[in-house]
Amino acid sequence: MMHVLTLALKDLRLLARDRVGFFFTCAFPLLYAIFFGAIFSGSAGDRAGISVVVADLDQTPESAAFVEELRASSALEITLAGSEEAALDHVRRGRQTGAVILPPGFGQARSNPFSGSAATLRLAVDPARSAERGLLEGVVTERLFASLAQLFGDPLAARDLARRSQAGLAHRAATDPFVGAAVLPFLQSLESFMDQAVQQDGAPDDDAHAAPAGGLRPFAIEHVDVARNRSGEPPTAFAVSFPQAISWALIGCAAAFGISLVVERTRGTLPRLLVAPIRVGHLLAGKALACFTATVAVCVFLLLVGCTVFGIRPVAPALLALAVPVAASAFVGIMMLLSVLGRTEAAAGGIGWSILLIMAMVGGGMVPQFIMPAWMQHVGAVSPVSWTIRLLDGALWRGTTASDFATQSAALLGIGLGGLLLGIIVFRRRIAAS
């Protein structure tokens, strides 16, 4: 055992002094996690607009016109829902950031701002997304005010509005003193003012249409809190990028140690080791132990950074503690297999990295598998990287069942064992034949 430890310590020391190897096993994965985590975290705010689902329950020309006004806003990306519940469900599932509900009567109230009933709409947003909520309310309010200002900017439309409003309120003059004493005289003055403007064939200036609107509250916004159901979604983009980064660390370790065995052979240290009073098994066990130790150490380092700096909170810490050595074991086997694929350093490096990069590409190491097409996800299932990320995702944020974890662990351990045995057999044969 002392021989195995001696060999492993030597390999770890060599790795620590190999700047390129150290970069690819430790620094690169960390950079990857931070870079892609930051990109995915920041993407929501950089999109063309807030994604909003609109349920037009009023189904009037006025409500349809308002939907089109919202659609014209560059700050919003509008989709339509047939019912309020459907719209709220979109928000609940996280498909859209918020919902705008236009209830029955919205169009009528909006077209008659002096009718006494405000045009009411409902905004539904996850209370946790306060920034998006404020932005959405601002955009909707701006749209409502803009349509009102547009109305008063057209003297003919404003005069007709004043006339319609007087007709609509006339029957309340007797019962409501405020309507008889204040509102109706105001509407008569407004009608007279707009009539003069029409006759002068001139448009009122900004002050003229701004004044009538000032102080009016012709609409109301009701807020509906819709808590988003986050099960099955990563709490943060870093929860996605760190498992990917760990897969890169595993890849880096497998490549570095796989190539190191070839380097031992080509640079002559392997014969010197083989003439020492140790067994070939000691030699390979030392290499495997070093690879395993380095892999676990880098994984732990990345997870510590992820948890302490980037706020990842593992949903199953105990499973995570098991997942790391399981994944490391798989890549130790892959390392052993890679070490016998090439006879020269360049060949081993080229073949090894080619295989590992393809594994990463189809297995979700480069882009998350859940954004890949379904067929590509099926293809990726053959990659140990995919199994590793699924195992880590399950323990970190996705949640997992005991049977899923056991299946994924068994697959990885099987890959590791297969690679280890195949690598050892080929290595021993090569030594015997050389």
Place this chain on the structure above:
Amino acid sequence: MLQIHHLRRRFGPMTAVDDLSFAAAPGECLGLLGPNGAGKSTTVSIVTGLLPADGGTVRIADRGGPGDPAVRAMTGVAPQALAFYDELTLIENIRFFGRLYDLAGPRLRARTAEVLDLVGLSDRAGSRAGTCSGGMKRRLNLAIALVHGPRLLILDEPTAGVDPQSRAAIMDTLEHLRATGVTILYTTHLMEEAERLCDRIVVIDRGRLVAEGTPSDLIRRHGGPATIVLRRADGTAERLPAASPRDTLLALLQDRDVMELHIERPTLETVFLNLTGRALRDEA
């Protein structure tokens, strides 16, 4: 200490070692000479256990073959390639290999210091091996082979590619080891080294033993006559084989035309060329 009996090894159709037998007594320094492709490296690989033999036996210290861990523990090997880790320091390299031979603690530290001192590298103990000169690397290669105090030392061209100072230091070290009773199997292309260091020499060619004996024996038996080289007054030079140099010399001294003369005695290189019919490879 080392007995090789009827050793055979083939690589496909090529016979690398063909019924080779020789032995080295305890404390003896045995030189293994031969041209490129003669089978020296294959023989060394079989003796060190890196290659299995197709036939024949290798016994070391009357214990067993090189596959026996106890035999390996008493054998030191300095391969022709510089077999250590450039990224480790000299002391780390020596200690690492020492641990593989079950040295540890104060014993390991003491042996490391001893071998560093022996090869003259104590002042560079903390330097990375990769930063050392070629001569230092050769000496480190030797130091690693010595750290566990082997009784049999197998050296494959230990002075290849080194400067004269390092070569002299290595030769001094090896003479010291021979004096302390270490058995040495020494392969080299440098005849003067073999002549200086080796008690006996085995010459092999095409995998077979072609001559064996002490350097002086080999020269006497296979070196051929001495050569008298003379320069005449007109500037011409002549080389005259002389079975009896004394008589030839006396005759030449009567010749007034001869302005200058000297005797070239046969060397191991002459022996080698006479036995193998080919020149040695270029000196490293």
